[in-house]
Amino acid sequence: MSVISALRNILRPAADGPSPQHEQHLTVAALLILVAHADGRVLPVESKGLKVLLGSRFGLSAEDAARILQEAVEIEAQTDPATRLIDRIVSDVPSDDRAPLLALAYRLAAIDGTVHEFEDDLIWRTGRYLGFSDDDLAAIKADAIKNLVADRANG
Numbered sequence: 001m002s003v004i005s006a007l008r009n010i011l012r013p014a015a016d017g018p019s020p021q022h023e024q025h026l027t028v029a030a031l032l033i034l035v036a037h038a039d040g041r042v043l044p045v046e047s048k049g050l051k052v053l054l055g056s057r058f059g060l061s062a063e064d065a066a067r068i069l070q071e072a073v074e075i076e077a078q079t080d081p082a083t084r085l086i087d088r089i090v091s092d093v094p095s096d097d098r099a100p101l102l103a104l105a106y107r108l109a110a111i112d113g114t115v116h117e118f119e120d121d122l123i124w125r126t127g128r129y130l131g132f133s134d135d136d137l138a139a140i141k142a143d144a145i146k147n148l149v150a151d152r153a154n155g
Helices: 003-011 020-037 044-058 062-077 081-092 095-110 117-129 134-153
Strands: none
Touching: 020 044, 020 062, 020 081, 020 095, 020 117, 044 062, 044 095, 081 117, 095 117, 095 134, 117 134
């Protein structure tokens, strides 16, 4: 983030509220957090993956990614995240970015070496609510896991 951007964020009146871009970051972070917790445990590789995937998705520093993840945790703790998440995605994530979002979620789910059935179910249900077919979701999952394996092989 540039110094000018940082100053704009500090000087922006509170009434303006968060930018649409910030809302999208929070929504993506909320989905990734739910996926990481879906199997009842968050491994260190998943915690690290949350920051890395969020940061790489939006070009954020590790500190900014960690801050957004923390903000998403605080916001979602005040509401029922499962029922609000679809509404947030529809509101905050452009339709063209929804398949890549689901792929990102599958990458996080597979980061520990396996996609747990609860993680898979959460992502699948999210995708179905967003209008994706079973075939679409299977292709998104396969591509995401293939890309994760390729990234690991390349270092």
